[in-house]
Amino acid sequence: MHTISNNQTQWFGCGIAPENEEIWQELLKMPKWRKKPKTAIELSIKKLSIFEPAFQRELIERAISGNYQGVVFSNTIKEYENYKKNVGVSKISRLERIIGSNTIG
Numbered sequence: 001m002h003t004i005s006n007n008q009t010q011w012f013g014c015g016i017a018p019e020n021e022e023i024w025q026e027l028l029k030m031p032k033w034r035k036k037p038k039t040a041i042e043l044s045i046k047k048l049s050i051f052e053p054a055f056q057r058e059l060i061e062r063a064i065s066g067n068y069q070g071v072v073f074s075n076t077i078k079e080y081e082n083y084k085k086n087v088g089v090s091k092i093s094r095l096e097r098i099i100g101s102n103t104i105g
Helices: 018-028 038-048 053-065 076-099
Strands: none
Touching (some): 018 053, 038 053
16 A cells, blocks of 8 residues: 655646645645545545645634544535535625625626
8 A cells, every 4th residue: 555655745736726736735734634645545536636725724723622533524515515605605794895895686
């Protein structure tokens, strides 16, 4: 079984947003992730690649804090849809505060 050493970063730029590379390295140092085969790491990167950087970071942070073996799960797409809705709503709310709620809608 081929395992990933902490200093192997040859697949960066293939799905992990540059601003998330540092936290991704932290995840790779976790005990459950140090033992993962390269193909499992690559598959996780491929799965993360469909998400925008802020949501990628949230998933990676969850994996670290929960000591998870994975980053993308069966409910992640639904969570992402809710995340995008909430981000859109918060952007509208900020815009309303900036220009006034009477001019929107």
